[in-house]
Amino acid sequence: xxxxxxxxxxxxxxxxxxxxxxxxxxxxxxxxxxxxxxxxxxxxxxxxxxxxxxxxxxxxxxxxxxxxxxxxxxxxxxxxxxxxxxxxxxxxxxxxxxxxxxxxxxxxxxxxxxxxxxxxxxxxxxxxxxxxxxxxxxxxxxxxxxxxxxxxxxxxxxxxxxxxxxxxxxx
Amino acid sequence: xxxxxxxxxxxxxxxxxxxxxxxxxxxxxxxxxxxxxxxxxxxxxxxxxxxxxxxxxxxxxxxxxxxxxxxxxxxxxxxxxxxxxxxxxxxxxxxxxxxxxxxxxxxxxxxxxxxxxxxxxxxxxxxxxxxxxxxxxxxxxxxxxxxxxxxxxxxxxxxxxxxxxxxxxxxxxxxxxxxxxxxxxxxxxxxxxxxxxxxxxxxxxxx
Amino acid sequence: xxxxxxxxxxxxxxxxxxxxxxxxxxxxxxxxxxxxxxxxxxxxxxxxxxxxxxxxxxxxxxxxxxxxxxxxxxxxxxxxxxxxxxxxxxxxxxxxxxxxxxxxxxxxxxxxxxxxxxxxxxxxxxxxxxxxxxxxxxxxxxxxxxxxxxxxxxxxxxxxxxxxxxxxxxxxxxxxxxxxxxxxxxxxxxxxxxxxxxxxxx
Numbered sequence: 001x002x003x004x005x006x007x008x009x010x011x012x013x014x015x016x017x018x019x020x021x022x023x024x025x026x027x028x029x030x031x032x033x034x035x036x037x038x039x040x041x042x043x044x045x046x047x048x049x050x051x052x053x054x055x056x057x058x059x060x061x062x063x064x065x066x067x068x069x070x071x072x073x074x075x076x077x078x079x080x081x082x083x084x085x086x087x088x089x090x091x092x093x094x095x096x097x098x099x100x101x102x103x104x105x106x107x108x109x110x111x112x113x114x115x116x117x118x119x120x121x122x123x124x125x126x127x128x129x130x131x132x133x134x135x136x137x138x139x140x141x142x143x144x145x146x147x148x149x150x151x152x153x154x155x156x157x158x159x160x161x162x163x164x165x166x167x168x169x170x171x
Numbered sequence: 172x173x174x175x176x177x178x179x180x181x182x183x184x185x186x187x188x189x190x191x192x193x194x195x196x197x198x199x200x201x202x203x204x205x206x207x208x209x210x211x212x213x214x215x216x217x218x219x220x221x222x223x224x225x226x227x228x229x230x231x232x233x234x235x236x237x238x239x240x241x242x243x244x245x246x247x248x249x250x251x252x253x254x255x256x257x258x259x260x261x262x263x264x265x266x267x268x269x270x271x272x273x274x275x276x277x278x279x280x281x282x283x284x285x286x287x288x289x290x291x292x293x294x295x296x297x298x299x300x301x302x303x304x305x306x307x308x309x310x311x312x313x314x315x316x317x318x319x320x321x322x323x324x325x326x327x328x329x330x331x332x333x334x335x336x337x338x339x340x341x342x343x344x345x346x347x348x349x350x351x352x353x354x355x356x357x358x359x360x361x362x363x364x365x366x367x368x369x370x371x372x373x374x375x376x377x378x
Numbered sequence: 379x380x381x382x383x384x385x386x387x388x389x390x391x392x393x394x395x396x397x398x399x400x401x402x403x404x405x406x407x408x409x410x411x412x413x414x415x416x417x418x419x420x421x422x423x424x425x426x427x428x429x430x431x432x433x434x435x436x437x438x439x440x441x442x443x444x445x446x447x448x449x450x451x452x453x454x455x456x457x458x459x460x461x462x463x464x465x466x467x468x469x470x471x472x473x474x475x476x477x478x479x480x481x482x483x484x485x486x487x488x489x490x491x492x493x494x495x496x497x498x499x500x501x502x503x504x505x506x507x508x509x510x511x512x513x514x515x516x517x518x519x520x521x522x523x524x525x526x527x528x529x530x531x532x533x534x535x536x537x538x539x540x541x542x543x544x545x546x547x548x549x550x551x552x553x554x555x556x557x558x559x560x561x562x563x564x565x566x567x568x569x570x571x572x573x574x575x576x577x578x579x580x
Contacts, residue, residue: 013369013372013373014337014365014368014369017318017321017368017372018337018338020314020315020318021233021237021318021334021337021338022338024229024233025229025232025233025236025245026229026232027228027229027232027236027242027245027246027249028242028246029225029228031224031228031232031246031249031250031253032221032224032225032228032253034250035224035250035253035254035257036217036220036221036224038250038254039217039220039253039254039257040217042254042257042258044213044215045212045213045257045258045259045260045261103440103443105433105436105440108404108436108439109436109439109440109442109443110439110443111443133476133507134476134479134507135476135479135480135483135507135511137436137440147444152551153551154515154516154518154519154547154551155518155519156483156518157483157486157487157488157514157517157518160437160440160441160446160450160453160454160457161440161441161444161445161446161450161454162444162446163444165440167483167511167514167515167518169508169511169512169515169544169547171508171540171541171543171544324472325472326471326472329472363471367470367471367472370470371472374499
């Protein structure tokens with residue numbers, strides 16, 4: 001028998017948790033009524049043999065499609081979360097510059113992905129992004145020559161490669 | 172039963188057998204009436220299916236609520252499960268075990284919905300009903316709220332394993348059949364869930 | 379037969395789902411093969427350990443864009459992997475990816491793991507991602523660590539929502555420099571070795 005190092009008070013606690021979770025739960029009876037309404041519109045249950053063949057066929061097609069997608073599709077993380085994205089506006093004052101781009105965690109640090117637009121006023125460049133809540137490292141590249149961090153946001157302590165970067169927290 | 176410890180150092184008293192009423196709120200027992208109601212449903216009697224739904228709604232709802240965190244999501248999960256079960260009813264090979272078959276559908280539905288839900292969503296937006304255990308309604312409400320929050324902090328497959336094992340009273344073989352995971356993995360998930368719940372709730376409970 | 383047994387494990391590993399995981403195309407497109415392979419191994423290890431993988435990929439891509447050498451990229455990704463693991467030790471197994479990523483950043487900023495653990499204790503029923511990020515940002519902005527910790531802990535203890543943590547950080551930023559950066563002139567980079575502008579992909 002294992003040596004007893006167990007926390008007895010912790011077990012009493014867990015038992016209380018379980019007892020609480022076993023308390024009755026009453027869902028709204030309209031759950032049944034709504035389900036029944038949907039069922040009435042469906043018609044009778046399908047024959048399971050045909051359903052099996054149909055499902056098997058669809059599953060085979062889905063597997064083939066999935067294998068193709070696994071080769072060509074970007075990582076799951078790149079696709080998720082768009083529905084919770086927030087609009088974020090970045091701005092940099094860079095007079096006498098002809099091109100400003102932003103690179104960061106939100107665009108795979110790709111200098112070709114996210115150029116800023118010159119507002120034509122006092123050297124202000126701007127871009128609007130849609131970002132899901134999180135923490136992003138980023139920096140600006142001015143005229144393809146100079147890395148400039150965003151003075152409006154805190155410097156990132158995680159600058160591992162010598163260029164100044166900032167960190168943006170989207171809540 | 173003499174208190175002791177199983178291989179994962181968990182006291183077996185924590186898994187003391189459920190009462191008949193509690194068991195019926197876990198994995199439902201075999202029932203001839205279930206088989207008869209399934210047969211009548213397949214003959215076109217939707218009132219029979221309505222009886223099956225009424226019989227299992229609250230049991231399934233409890234699991235869905237603890238798994239998903241809100242009454243709204245729990246109702247959606249149960250409702251969807253009822254519709255899916257009806258659609259697949261001819262494939263229910265043991266209609267006398269309709270409840271267990273339906274429960275599997277709910278477990279899978281909850282897994283699908285869990286993946287869809289936001290990772291950091293606020294849990295415990297609604298609370299399970301129940302008679303306050305100690306008669307102090309406010310304290311019980313807060314305690315249930317803390318439990319719900321702590322449950323929400325667990326990883327979904329830890330939460331699922333904990334609920335199936337300790338709340339629904341399934342054994343590991345039944346859990347393996349439901350989830351597709353092996354028994355060793357399920358035991359570890361249950362242990363980790365238990366450890367984390369203790370850690371999360373210890374301070375709250377002491378106060 | 380014994381010889382066959384030795385073959386089983388390599389064969390199983392060869393067909394294991396982890397190895398069937400395709401290399402992230404972004405790594406193979408942007409890094410040399412050796413670096414891409416090393417980074418991918420770290421990514422796979424993180425995935426197996428239940429740690430976030432995207433921050434590791436982004437760190438490698440950052441290095442690529444900055445023209446860093448393969449060794450420097452590998453070291454940076456390995457360092458981040460280690461910080462993510464330490465963040466989970468401090469925040470517990472139930473920590474979300476956002477919390478772990480913020481936690482790694484806080485550790486990098488010099489905050490001790492005990493601060494993360496205490497924040498976890500104070501605010502266990504809510505997400506910690508924003509409070510941790512704000513704590514790290516305050517320190518990065520130059521606020522003394524003890525003061526930053528005290529202010530953030532106080533908000534956490536009072537159960538304040540995320541917005542108030544962000545507002546705290548904004549106040550500190552505004553106090554430090556006046557108006558936000560819209561009207562500030564272009565700041566020259568600090569006198570640190572500047573990375574090269576983006577070179578060719580490999």
